[in-house]
Amino acid sequence: STLGFTGNGVIAAVVDTGLEIAHEDLAANVVAGGSWNFINTTTDPTNTAATTGDHGTSVGGLIAMARNTVGGIGVAPTARLKGFNFLSSNQSQQFFIDSLGGSTASPNSSDVFVFNQSFGISPPGDVLIDPLDEAQYLSGVTNLRGGKGALYVKAAGNGFNGICPSTGLSCENANMDPSNTLPYQIVAGAVNADGIKASYSSAGSAIWVSAPGGEFGHNAALAGGAGTVGVEPAMVTTDQSGCTVGYSRTTANTSFFNNGSAQNANCRYTNTMNGTSSATPMTVGVIALILEANPALTWRDVKHILALTARQIDAGRLAVSVALSDAVYVAEPAWTMNAAGRRFHNWYGFGMVNAFAAVNMARTYTPGQLGTFTDTGFISSPALNLAIPDNSSVGVTNPLTVPNTPSVQVIEAVQIRVNITHTFTGDLGIALISPMGTRSVLKNIADQFAGDQDLTNMVLLSNAFYGENPTGTWTIKVVDGLAMDTGTLTNWAIRVYGH
Numbered sequence: 001s002t003l004g005f006t007g008n009g010v011i012a013a014v015v016d017t018g019l020e021i022a023h024e025d026l027a028a029n030v031v032a033g034g035s036w037n038f039i040n041t042t043t044d045p046t047n048t049a050a051t052t053g054d055h056g057t058s059v060g061g062l063i064a065m066a067r068n069t070v071g072g073i074g075v076a077p078t079a080r081l082k083g084f085n086f087l088s089s090n091q092s093q094q095f096f097i098d099s100l101g102g103s104t105a106s107p108n109s110s111d112v113f114v115f116n117q118s119f120g121i122s123p124p125g126d127v128l129i130d131p132l133d134e135a136q137y138l139s140g141v142t143n144l145r146g147g148k149g150a151l152y153v154k155a156a157g158n159g160f161n162g163i164c165p166s167t168g169l170s171c172e173n174a175n176m177d178p179s180n181t182l183p184y185q186i187v188a189g190a191v192n193a194d195g196i197k198a199s200y201s202s203a204g205s206a207i208w209v210s211a212p213g214g215e216f217g218h219n220a221a222l223a224g225g226a227g228t229v230g231v232e233p234a235m236v237t238t239d240q241s242g243c244t245v246g247y248s249r250t251t252a253n254t255s256f257f258n259n260g261s262a263q264n265a266n267c268r269y270t271n272t273m274n275g276t277s278s279a280t281p282m283t284v285g286v287i288a289l290i291l292e293a294n295p296a297l298t299w300r301d302v303k304h305i306l307a308l309t310a311r312q313i314d315a316g317r318l319a320v321s322v323a324l325s326d327a328v329y330v331a332e333p334a335w336t337m338n339a340a341g342r343r344f345h346n347w348y349g350f351g352m353v354n355a356f357a358a359v360n361m362a363r364t365y366t367p368g369q370l371g372t373f374t375d376t377g378f379i380s381s382p383a384l385n386l387a388i389p390d391n392s393s394v395g396v397t398n399p400l401t402v403p404n405t406p407s408v409q410v411i412e413a414v415q416i417r418v419n420i421t422h423t424f425t426g427d428l429g430i431a432l433i434s435p436m437g438t439r440s441v442l443k444n445i446a447d448q449f450a451g452d453q454d455l456t457n458m459v460l461l462s463n464a465f466y467g468e469n470p471t472g473t474w475t476i477k478v479v480d481g482l483a484m485d486t487g488t489l490t491n492w493a494i495r496v497y498g499h
């Protein structure tokens with residue numbers, strides 16, 4: 001336990017493929033009758049279709065495996081679990097909303113404190129958020145937990161390495177999943193056992209914090225891959241019970257633990273869980289500890305505590321610079337300290353979640369001290385139609401002024417909305433510089449927007465300006481980082497959230 005806290009009284013929802021509610025190391029924490037199976041409309045979301053692993057069952061264990069004589073111990077070993085098998089359903093919008101706090105019966109998601117979203121999309125081009133999805137998140141942070149707001153934790157993505165002209169840059173960006181560009185989310189990146197970014201963890205300015213997610217946990221003698229990240233440690237958690245199903249089953253060729261060695265004779269646990277899918281429940285578990293320590297905290301108080309207490313890791317990580325036709329361009333910045341004293345990195349957000357420090361701060365934290373959450377609305381440029389120089393560090397820049405707004409003096413998040421015509425948007429790098437001089441890269445060059453044409457009202461979010469005063473001139477800089485295709489910055493807009 002962390003300072004004696006175990007997540008007592010906190011309900012966490014695993015919005016996923018399923019949840020084995022009778023599992024020997026989960027059952028004690030499962031809310032009786034509180035889960036939901038969208039396929040057969042019962043309160044048992046145990047996954048009977050999958051035979052090679054139930055993602056949700058493994059997510060659930062990281063949050064709340066019980067402190068007992070079997071298995072492991074979750075981050076919050078007395079937190080209460082609900083499972084909603086949205087990912088195994090037809091994924092209708094109604095089921096999405098029902099899973100994320102918008103339903104009081106069949107399922108009841110309205111009593112959930114923290115939602116675990118170990119999922120996301122990896123589009124090859126810009127996608128707009130569905131307005132009804134955005135409305136549900138806003139409703140959840142506004143109305144749930146008696147108006148203090150539920151917490152939404154979301155996986156950043158596992159697409160750092162992909163099919164794109166990568167030069168050490170993240171192929172997928174956390175900003176590509178439009179759900180990640182909402183200030184209502186806590187987007188989590190993954191860290192491995194060496195205490196640095198896991199090989200796969202997508203980068204992006206929408207990340208809030210990072211947490212352990214592990215690598216692949218394979219045993220080289222069984223699975224091969226000696227000396228690669230494939231054999232570095234993964235996460236140990238609950239698995240579909242029995243040796244005929246699950247990531248752990250007799251026929252598994254990933255590790256001896258997974259194929260039923262003496263330590264795991266009944267194949268109820270796995271040691272190959274990984275991903276930002278794992279970093280997400282680790283973060284959820286810490287939030288459960290925080291909310292037990294101080295139930296009066298608002299959703300923003302919790303985000304604030306996580307940011308302030310996160311531990312800077314990989315401090316010496318160098319910026320990733322790319323030689324373009326004219327000069328070297330800093331495509332991915334190193335750790336940056338903003339004018340409010342907050343350190344940020346696109347791989348880690350504010351750093352790795354620090355359970356002890358976060359819970360310790362929560363105990364004595366005065367709830368509601370961030371005041372009223374509001375925003376400036378989108379402030380738009382006129383039509384610009386600026387041609388972006390090809391393969392050049394010069395790019396195009398454009399200023400926009402955020403007027404002095406008494407209700408938004410402290411930044412909590414910044415969105416931009418961009419319109420760019422371009423024949424290959426993977427070329428584009430988009431940076432934003434605040435009035436206080438902080439630079440954040442919201443889209444890096446040479447990413448997986450391969451073959452995509454035009455960014456149309458694409459919204460991107462940065463947390464890098466957290467705590468700064470937004471008043472003054474903001475500058476967007478758009479660079480084309482690959483030769484051949486070209487385009488034009490049509491216009492852009494900025495929206496600041498804060499208090």
Ligand SMILES: [Ca+2]
Nearest residue numbers: 066070071072
């Ligand atoms: Ca246990």
Ligand SMILES: [Ca+2]
Nearest residue numbers: 240246248267
């Ligand atoms: Ca199994």
Ligand SMILES: [Ca+2]
Nearest residue numbers: 427482483485
């Ligand atoms: Ca180009």
